[in-house]
Amino acid sequence: MPVFEHHVFVCQNSRPEDAPRASCTVDGKSELLAELQKRTRAASQAGFLKGPVRINKAGCLDQCEHGPTVVVYPEGVWYGGVTAADAAEIVEEHLVNGRPVERLRIADDCLNAKTCPHKS
Template structure:
């Protein structure tokens, strides 16, 4: 069994000016928001959810992106409402958010 039920990696890669990257699309701020929401909901820790920053996940053209393991589900997102939906639907209730899936 995995240490975490869900391990979520947010691409927070910063590329050179003018190149598409998740960091320039708000990924760092939304990763922090997701981490804080998971803690506030009591979902942080062993057997639950871990939110991490990642370097380049090589999908910046679809970004910003995150991936949920062990489910291997990739999402694009644009705002806190999208993050809240991923947390509520996928991480808490096990339902993939099809409209955000890439």
């Protein structure tokens, strides 16, 4: 049995404004991380989660063009353009009900691809 039912990584990478690639945060912090942690804690205390869930901050996940980026394991579901306002939906739909939030998913053919519609 895995240590965590879900392990969620939230990119906190920050680059200078003139960097060639985008940043997931301006200052290495984000309301998104705090909101995911808060919502997950509440779902756990209410008994909605089947097992423990860990929300971790991550350095660069190398999906900068899709940022802010979140990845959920063990499913390996990648989300892009995620905001704090999306945290409740990710927790309820994905972590509680097991249904990835399709509108936020990064297309598989864009992950680690040299080209995709989001890269310049």
